[in-house]
Every structure is written in structure tokens, then in C-alpha cells.
Amino acid sequence: MKRTLYRLLSCGLLGILAVSCSKDETVAPASAPTAVSQSFDATRDSHLTMGNPSGAITDATNSPNNYLMSKSQFALSYSRDKGKPNWVSWHLSSAWVGSTPRQDNFSADATLPSGWFRATTSSYTGSGFDRGHNCPSADRTGSVADNSATFLMTNMMPQSANNNQKAWANLENYCRTLINQGNELYIICGSYGTGGTGVNGYATTIAGGKITVPARCWKVIVVLPEGSSDASRVTTSTRVIAINTPNDQSVGTTWGTYRTSVDAIEAATGYNILSAVSSTVQSTIESRVDSGPTS
Template identity: 25%
Template sequence: MNKIRTILVACCLLPVFCSCGEVAKRMDAKLAESKAAIGIVENTKADGVGESSLSSGSKKSSATAAATAEYKDLEIPARLTSVSEQILRRTGYTVSYNSERRVPNWVAWCLTAERLTGNSKRSDAKFHEDTDVSEPRAVDFDYVRSGYDRGHMCPAGDNKWSTQAMDESFLFTNICPQAPQLNRGDWNEMEQACRKWAKQDGALYIVCGPIFYKNSKKTIGKNRVSVPDAFFKVVLCMTGEPKAIGFIYKNGDGNRPKGDYANSVDEVERITGIDFFPVLPDDIENKVEATCNPDDWNI
């Protein structure tokens, strides 16, 4: 695949496909290619907007810190050029924000087993507007009596490890209008499945976001927050033999087995126009993205 390589990432161990040294060299080369293009700068401003520090206020365990450092930024897609994009770093995730639609293009994060522990409570956090993006922007009142839930992309349940991460998961740049049946049903079940997989395998690399079809025009609220037609989620596991899977959910009713939503990552890329996991060596990327095997994930 001809892809724009734009993401900063540290090397990881891939013994099934090639030696550690070979993977390190190949991923280091892609790291060098990406530095000039990525536009994501730690603890500074990107796209003219202040970003939250990845480490400020966080209480990571040493195990989580080691895991996230080893595979740093592996989850982040390639830079988008066909739609509005502003990159925002948060404590527990990264957002590609679309100022025209007032929702994210995608939200990406690394979910480790360690991050599923902690005392931060969802009940202590409140939805709030993100002042790091320009107005007009989504606010809580846009959702009132809209018929749609405030649907998390990076879920609150993945951010119990840090009070700041939990609070930031309620920023409206991490939220989309989501049908209640989906948000509280099959989407929630997939979030729980990802937590189960992270506990089993140690770490997952997850990207999710909205899908808008060609004639999509529906909005809610005075700030005209766009209502997605569907949602995607792609999941990568690098433990043992690397594997990946994608999912597509219509933004409406649903009460179906997880396997009914399953797709290859390549198919999700075709539908969304997003290049996922671009810093993987091409042979590995091509292999894991071309296959869709629900049995590998016990679904």
C-alpha cells in the first residue's frame, strides 16, 4: 500500500515476523520520515492550539509506563489531508478533531492491563467543552433533548487509572452524538470486550471514530454538531503473533453478535479513508490489516 508515513513511534518486538534488530531499524527509518510531517509536539502547541501534557497529573504505574513507552504512538493513524484536522494530545488518548463537524475524526489510545485498574470514578467527572478548540464548538446543551447520547469514543472505563485522564475523557472533543440503543448496547459491549482482551494480552492499540456518508447533513444543537451515520473501531494486538480486526456499527438500533460487525482493517480503511497503524513495517501491516478472523478474538 502506498501510504503517507506520518506518525512518531518507538520500536517494538515482533519475533514472529523478523528479528528485533530488523524491526527496530525499519521502524526507526519511519520515525525519521515522520518527524517533519507529523505536527504533533509533546508538551507544546500543535496546529496553533495548546495541548495537554501526556504526563502532567497522571499516576501511571511503572509497568504501564514501560508498556506505553515501548510501543509509543503505534495506535495513531496517518495525518488526514482531505478533512479538517487538529491534533490534540490528552493524558489517556490522542484526538484528530474536525472543527467543521465539531466531533473527532478519530480517537486513538493504548489500553494496557494496568490502565484498567485505579480509583478514578466516572461519577466524579462531568461533560465539558474543550477550550483548546475554536468556537463554534460542542457544548453540553447541544445534546439536551436531541435524542442522542453523549457517546464516548475513548471510554471512561478505560481511564480509571488517572483522575486527569478520566476528566479529559469527558471533553466534547472525545464525544459524538450516538443513538442510545448503540451507546448503551452493542458499542458498550465492544468496549468491555476490548478490556477483556487487554487483560489477557497486556496491551491493545485502539482507534475509533465516526463515519459520515456522502450526503450526511444531520446536526444537533445551536452549534450544529454533526450526527454520524455509523462508527468504526479498529484494534491491534502485538502480543505473540500480531493480529488486528475492525468493526463497523450503524448509528442506530442494534442487538447483534460482535462478529456481525467485524471487518478487516483494510475494509475500514476503505470506508473511512483513514490509514491505520502506518508505522508498522509494510509486510506486517499488510498481513494483519488484510485478514478478518473473529475466531482469533473469540467472538
């Protein structure tokens, strides 16, 4: 009897130890918390985040020469009497760039109000001026629809060949270099004045007087690291690039030569280009001439 009792006690003790060991093996040791890094994916944001420079409105009757047109790919103020945009504004990030090839399908903009002159590609034929993109084709390669939108004639201005193909093109390429470095850009550009010089000489209009040839072409670029709440992130240290070029054949390849201040462009055009930015910040960044890298 004692021997039987001893065996039972021994088995019970071994069972308890076995269960205890089993529980110890299934309990995972506590791990230290891992740090979470904050990052932002490129997005497609509003083209008027930095403001509506001329206060353009969608009223064809009362505002035919400051007519707001909002497209998925860009926004613009159009002038019926000049047959070209006053300005075009767009957001640029890597989210807008893909592998879609250049479509080269220049076409009239069917969304212009009924009865307005609608420029076609032939409106520029023999004029001596390029069909100068405001929003570049290469900034919109995410889809065929995006790229085709840049070939609407409402996105074009009569631009001298050297201006379009040299300084302007080099600045466009530099903008895409900036987004490849993790930035997003807000770009506003346009033209003003009357009379430019193309490969055929000086002219004030083309297309039988229906399209005004501008005297100057300008562009403003706000450079921000990828993020959100973009207008509120513009500070006095934000890089802002502004250029103002003559619309003639004297323009060279170095866009940095034509840097100016936003204030100077606003004085020439009457626009408030970064109206959505804090007025305190505007006073600093708009008076400054960029001196950063050009490539």
C-alpha cells in the same frame, strides 16, 4: 626439657588443626546459577504508536478539519466543521486502570482554538443521541484527571443509544478483559458519513447544525502481549479486531456481528490506520477479518 618441647609441639599442631577447621566452616559452598525469567510490567505508552491515521497536524488555520489534539490520555483528529472528532487513538494497558469512579463531568474543551464552536453537554440535550465516548471512561480510571479527560466533548460523537449501550459497550468491556489477561492494546476509533437514527428518529446534525451526526461508527484494536517496541512487534499473526456499525437503533448486543477488515474501513474513510506498522505486515493483517473470541 624434652617434655616441655613435646608439649609445645602438641599445642602448635592442635592450633593449626583448629584454624584449618575454622576456615572450612566459613567457606560457603558454591551455588548453582538461578534462571532469570523475563517479564514486563504494564506501562503507559504513546497513543500514536501505530500511526497517525489521517496525517493530522496542529495547524488550526490550514487544517481545521484534521486538527491534531494530543492529550495525556488520548490523541485525536478533530473536525471544526463537524463539531466532533474524526478519530481518537489511545493505548490501553492495566497501567491505565485503577479505582477512580466515573466522574460524569461532561465539559467543553477549552484547548480548542479560539473562535471555534465548543460543544457542551447541552449541545446533545433533546437530540435523541447519546454523548458517545470514543475513548471510554472505564479505560481511564487511574486518576480523577484521567477519567475527567474522557468527558471532554472533543471525545464525543452523536451515537444511537443501542449502538452506544449495546454492541459498543460490550466491545469496550471485552477490551478490558484482554488487558486483564496480560495484553496491551492500541485502539483507534471514529465515525464517518452523515445521518444516523436515534431515539427521536433520523437526523443529519444536532446543536443547530453545528455537530454532524455520523452514519457509521468504527473501531480497530491491535492486541499484543505486554512488551516494548510495540509497532515492531506487530506480525502477520497479531490479532487485529475491526468493527464497523451503523449509527442507528438496529444495533444489537453482539459486537462480533459487525466485524470487518481494516482495509474496508480505510477504503470508507481514506485513512491509513496502522501506518507505523511494516507495509508487508499491514497487507496481511489489514485484509483479514477477525474470528477470535468475543468474551
